[in-house]
Amino acid sequence: MAPKETKQKPTKKSHSNNKPKISKPQKPQQRKPPSTTSSSQPPPLQTADANGLPLNWPPSLPYLIHPLFSPLLTPLHYSALHTRPAPDSVEPLDELPADYVPGPCQKAVILPITDKRHPAFGQAGLFAARDLRPGEFVVRYLGEVHPGGVEWGGGLVFPEPEKGDGEEDGEEDGEEDGEEVGEEVGEEDGKEGADEQDGIDGEGEVVKQDDGKEVKQDDGQGQGGPQQQDAPRAEEMMPYNYKKSDYDLWLDHPSDLAIDACRCGNEARFVNDYRGIPNPVYPPGYVPQSKKEELFLKRPNAEFKVVWDPVRKEKTMAVYVLPAGKKAVGRAREVGIERGREVVVSYGKGFWEKRREEERLKGEVVEDGDEGYA
Numbered sequence: 499m500a501p502k503e504t505k506q507k508p509t510k511k512s513h514s515n516n517k518p519k520i521s522k523p524q525k526p527q528q529r530k531p532p533s534t535t536s537s538s539q540p541p542p543l544q545t546a547d548a549n550g551l552p553l554n555w556p557p558s559l560p561y562l563i564h565p566l567f568s569p570l571l572t573p574l575h576y577s578a579l580h581t582r583p584a585p586d587s588v589e590p591l592d593e594l595p596a597d598y599v600p601g602p603c604q605k606a607v608i609l610p611i612t613d614k615r616h617p618a619f620g621q622a623g624l625f626a627a628r629d630l631r632p633g634e635f636v637v638r639y640l641g642e643v644h645p646g647g648v649e650w651g652g653g654l655v656f657p658e659p660e661k662g663d664g665e666e667d668g669e670e671d672g673e674e675d676g677e678e679v680g681e682e683v684g685e686e687d688g689k690e691g692a693d694e695q696d697g698i699d700g701e702g703e704v705v706k707q708d709d710g711k712e713v714k715q716d717d718g719q720g721q722g723g724p725q726q727q728d729a730p731r732a733e734e735m736m737p738y739n740y741k742k743s744d745y746d747l748w749l750d751h752p753s754d755l756a757i758d759a760c761r762c763g764n765e766a767r768f769v770n771d772y773r774g775i776p777n778p779v780y781p782p783g784y785v786p787q788s789k790k791e792e793l794f795l796k797r798p799n800a801e802f803k804v805v806w807d808p809v810r811k812e813k814t815m816a817v818y819v820l821p822a823g824k825k826a827v828g829r830a831r832e833v834g835i836e837r838g839r840e841v842v843v844s845y846g847k848g849f850w851e852k853r854r855e856e857e858r859l860k861g862e863v864v865e866d867g868d869e870g871y872a
């Protein structure tokens with residue numbers, strides 16, 4: 499039975515009931531080709547490295563071009579995942595753009611945060627590689643699709659490399675990173691024994707690894723998933739706690755479907771929350787002259803949206819530029835996020851409330867440069 503769709507605001511799911519905030523579904527968009535860059539505009543920023551992976555992609559983290567599926571998902575979860583609300587339903591889903599091609603994103607680039615005023619200084623963020631139109635699709639949010647209610651997810655299992663890619667890949671994977679290759683933890687939440695097939699099932703897709711090579715996964719949802727590789731190290735056997743992830747979003751809350759991009763994912767996992775981020779148009783120390791201006795300095799320019807993947811016929815999550823405001827005039831009607839500007843969303847108040855609570859419990863003070871992430 500198809501779950502009833504609800505208005506979902508994709509928010510950060512982690513830590514609590516304050517699950518991802520998902521933008522209000524909108525009527526299906528007219529597909530338009532991406533706007534061409536006029537000759538007067540500077541060239542797009544470089545988004546990929548020499549291996550074809552996103553620039554600044556963490557070497558130890560598996561890069562996904564399709565979602566992975568947890569073996570903990572049930573037929574009911576899959577039914578919900580593959581059920582599209584009717585176009586005339588209260589909340590139909592937009593579709594991914596017709597020209598969407600799986601793989602590295604050319605619209606945005608992962609960059610280290612070097613501005614000390616930025617609350618995520620020392621981490622990374624996602625930045626527009628070219629001017630992005632209001633409402634434009636930016637990038638999918640890829641990760642492990644898992645039951646949102648579960649706490650423990652077990653180890654991560656990636657498929658054996660294809661013959662020919664040889665040991666090299668397998669060995670590198672095994673050696674380099676505790677997170678990317680593992681085995682289902684012996685005890686999943688202390689309840690279940692491990693199975694070699696358990697972990698994260700791919701769905702007949704390709705995972706790009708940190709060496710830029712691709713490995714294929716079996717086809718079939720939740721069946722015949724990735725194979726175990728080398729024997730995992732101790733840390734790879736550690737149970738994984740979804741609840742502690744900072745990269746976990748609700749995909750479909752009523753149907754208990756979530757996406758976690760902590761252990762693997764794509765560029766979208768680097769999208770920061772807008773709170774406390776200084777507007778680079780203004781110099782350091784600039785004090786907003788009015789409440790209106792202050793608000794301008796503190797608003798998101800993008801959103802997480804649940805959309806329909808017409809090729810895979812399933813719900814998915816993506817980052818979109820926010821539509822132009824009703825009062826937008828001139829350039830603001832054409833450019834939602836300027837080239838070089840950080841793509842920022844709202845994680846939702848709940849995310850920061852929970853964060854504050856956790857910090858308080860730890861006896862730490864949250865310094866956010868903002869009057870409150872709530």
Ligand SMILES: C[S@@+](CC[C@H](N)C(=O)[O-])C[C@H]1O[C@@H](n2cnc3c(N)ncnc32)[C@H](O)[C@@H]1O
Pocket residue numbers: 617618621622623744745767768769770771772773774775866
């Ligand atoms: C989904 S990750 C975003 C990417 C992250 N900056 C990184 O480099 O991996 C969420 C984490 O980024 C940090 N973050 C994002 N937005 C922030 C903000 N406005 N203020 C402080 N920290 C932020 C927090 O540590 C949060 O747990």
